[in-house]
Amino acid sequence: MKEQSKIPTSKVKRAAKLIGTGAKVGGNYVKYYANKVIGDKNAKDKLDKDNAEDIYQSLSELKGSALKMAQVMSMDKSMLPKAMTDKFAQAQYNAPPLSYPLVVKTFRQMFGKTPTELFDSFEKEAKHAASIGQVHLATQGDLKLAVKVQYPGVADSVKSDLKLVKPIAMQMLHMKEKEIKQYMQEVEGKLLEETDYVLELKQSMEVASACSGLNGVYFPKYYPEFSNKRVITMDWIEGMHLKDFLATNPSQEIRNRVGQRLWDFYDYQVNELNLIHADPHPGNFLFQEDGSLGIIDFGCVKRIPKDFYTVYFQLLNPTYHMNDDKLKALYHKLEFLLESDDKKTEELVFSIFKESMDLLIYPFTQEKFDFADEAYFDRIYKKGEELSKSKDVRKGGKARGSRHILYINRTYFGLFSILHELSAEITTTTSFEFE
Amino acid sequence: MTDQKENTDWKERFKNAFVLYLIRNGERPVTVFKFCEELEVDESVFYEYYNSFRSVEKEVWLTFYEEVKHALDRDSEYSSYSTHEKYLSFLYTLIEVYKQNRSYVVLRYAEVDRRSLRPWFMESFREEFAIWTKEILDEGIESKEIVSRPLISSKYHEALWVQLLYVSRVWVNDESEDFQVTDAAVEKSSALLFELMKSGPVDLLIDFVKFAYQNKAY
Incomplete structure (x- = not known):
């Protein structure tokens, strides 16, 4: 490391x-x-x-x-x-990486056995760091396992x-x-x-089984008998990280295919399961040359309340974008606009939100969208920089928007960045049902 | 043969009874006589093994050390460990031994001064610990894990001792779940110590300064 x-x-x-x-x-x-x-x-x-x-x-x-x-x-x-x-x-x-004696100690404490007693083999040196722990490679019979051990404290x-x-x-x-x-x-x-490994195990198994019908994505099998609050054991998943995958120069067709799968995976979670894998960190996706996609780490799952879901995703509704009044009403519902705003603030906040929202939802409004589009992402970054330094926004710095937005937006932003790096052109349909 | 067994039995019994008395009452028995009376044994038997309550406690701590060493020697992987890993295993096992005796350890540590580097009850423990650490440090020097430095490297084991006291104190005051703070303290302080004992920038600095000074290259 x-x-x-x-x-x-x-x-x-x-x-x-x-x-x-x-x-x-x-x-x-x-x-x-x-x-x-x-x-x-x-x-x-x-x-x-x-x-x-x-x-x-x-x-x-x-x-x-x-x-x-x-x-x-x-x-x-x-x-x-x-x-x-x-x-x-x-x-x-x-x-810094956990020392092996501490790993042994953690195992003794949690399983009453050392790693080598519990598994047929266990590599002393960690393979890589997870966000709050590290991953060791172990084998049990024919199984190749990834064992994630959490840092203390x-x-x-x-x-x-x-x-x-x-x-x-x-x-x-x-x-x-x-x-x-x-x-x-x-x-x-x-x-x-995210520090609760018991919850993570539960969520991982839940999402993995709910998404098992999706084409081209796969999840590790989890082993509750080898897991507890400090350790999670799952299948060792083969595949490359995004950077390595891109280094193999995958064809446009493969890029599109893998991008589409990623998109569909998120669309399915949001609309069918009302939850999302909210940590679209590139390290959580493992790519294979044929364009199949392994997905790991369900430590951060955002559950989307139904009533919020039905309102929030109306932002994608094209009919609203033609009509400022309807959009304003929606913004009020979402608490982007507040009752306490005076006319001037309302106009200002409205225009700021509309501008950035229009940018963000643009891919959704298209039949197909090419995420390789540099110009689009430049506009996003510019807008971001502009907003972060704009005194108008800072002045109007009231709490706007429900807390649920934080992780949903973060997830989509992460998804967009990955798709951008993939330069994938994909069908950006959503199964959300507009009013 | 039977005699021998009885001997160790009494030695053990005095020790256990004494610790039990201590954690029940928070203080020592008034006299050895009173203590033995409760055990229904003549006090002369006590003096066969110990010359005071203090020597009983030194024995208690020495037993802690021996328990740890015994656990390490039984571990099949231990012998293949680096010095750093051996030392870490020692500390983690020690904490486990402490856990079996938490009330007693907390009680004892409560009365030592924070700055004291030589708690009286750990005297025998410390002697054995010093012998062992010197041994593994030598191994480390041989395998180049640790660098030998004039004057300083003979004091390395002292540093480990100070760290052991530090870790013990952290554990005594640790209120986190599963003593996770202690685990982190062990990891981080050991990582630091062993990093310092490794060949590194300090050696290069000394080397350079020595060169500059000797050759007047400044």
């Missing part, structure tokens, strides 16, 4: 990093007053912009749950500029990370503690769920 010296890992360092931001923001105020003294009328705008940039910069250097938090939150507020998504792609709890560190990031998130989104609370709870809840 690679070490990354650039990104601060220890809590102390993370704290130092955040304090650094605070100091910088403080510095910006000094500049602000200096500018004001010399009579710069734009001083306030400049201050907002400087602050936004510094906070942004500093968040982009964080990692771990703090980063995930920032990632999820900012994905809702605006789409992310390209430079940041690159950094997010590396977002992991980058703890992960749940606690998630909690302390979130405490660290909260004030920054508040400042970044210009929200009061009361307003940001529902989002923080959503994210904290999901992050803590």
Whole structure:
């Protein structure tokens, strides 16, 4: 496992990093007053912009749950500029690998046996890091197994990370503690769920069996008898990570096929199961040369409440987009627009949301969409950058939109990025039934 | 033969009864005489094995050490471990042994000063531990896992001892589920120590400074 010296890992360092931001923001105020003294009328705008940039910069250097938090939150507020998504792609709890004696200890504690007693063979060295643990290769009879072992104390560190990031998130989104609370709870809840291996096992088995009818996607078999709150055992799945898959130069036909399968997998989950695999991290998909797709890691599953589902996906309804009044009514239902907004704010927020929404749902409104379209993604990134630095958005920084949106948008954004990297052209139909 | 067995029995019985008394009452029996009276044995039998309550406790801790060593020696994989892994196994097993005796260990640690590096009850434990750590450290030096440095490397085992005390204290105060904080403390502090004992930038720095100084290349 690679070490990354650039990104601060220890809590102390993370704290130092955040304090650094605070100091910088403080510095910006000094500049602000200096500018004001010399009579710069734009001083306030400049201050907002400087602050936004510094906070942004500093968040982009964080990692771990703090980063995930920032990632999820900012994905809702605006789409992310390209430079940041690159950094997010590396977002992991980058703890040093667990020592083998600790793995043995964990097994003793959980199974009453050492790994080599439990399995026919067990590799001492971890194969790769999972988000909050590491994966070992084991065999049992003819079976090749992936055994995921969790780092100790992960749940606690998630909690302390979130405490660290909260004030920054508040400042970044210009929200009061009361307003940001529902989002923080959503994210904290999901992050803590990810540390719950018992739940993950249950969800994995549930989704895998519900999706077993889908063509061209496959899931590992899970072994409850070799799993518990610190360990999950599943079949070792063959396949390449996205980068390696792309390096084999798959034909356009294969790219399209695999992209289509990915799309259909998500469409099926959303519309038939009302839940989604909400961690579309490239490491969770394993590609094979024939275009079949292995899917792992159901630690982060977002369940979509029915009443929210029926309203939210109306955003994709083309008839609404022809009609601003209908759309406004929908935005009110979704709490993008609030009763308390005055006329001017309403117009401003409406236009901002409509612009970014139109961009986001564009692929859905087409029969077929080519995700290789650079121009489309550039527009998304530009919009994101613009929004993240726009003082209008920051000023209007009230809590808008239901908490459920966070993970749904994050998922679709992740899906879009993967499809973009695949350069897949696919049929972007959705089985959602419009009113 | 029977005599021999009875001997160890009494040695064991005194030890167990004493620990039990301690965790029940939170303090020692008033006198050896009173203690033996309750066990219905003459106090002279006690003095055959121990010369004071303190020596009983030293024996208790020595037993902890022996239990750990015994568990390690029985493990089939242990002998193939690196020094770092052997040492980690020791600590993790020690924590397991502690767990069987939590009330007692917590009680004892409550009365030692945080800065104390030589808790009296661990005296025999420490002596044995030092012998063992020197042994595995030598193995590590031989296999190049650890670098031998003049003056410093003879003190490596002291560092491990300080870490053991640190880990023990963390465990005594650990309120997390399954003592996960202790696990993390063991992992991280050992990783740091063994990283420092490895050949690294520090050695290059010393080497360079030495060169610069000797050749006046500055």
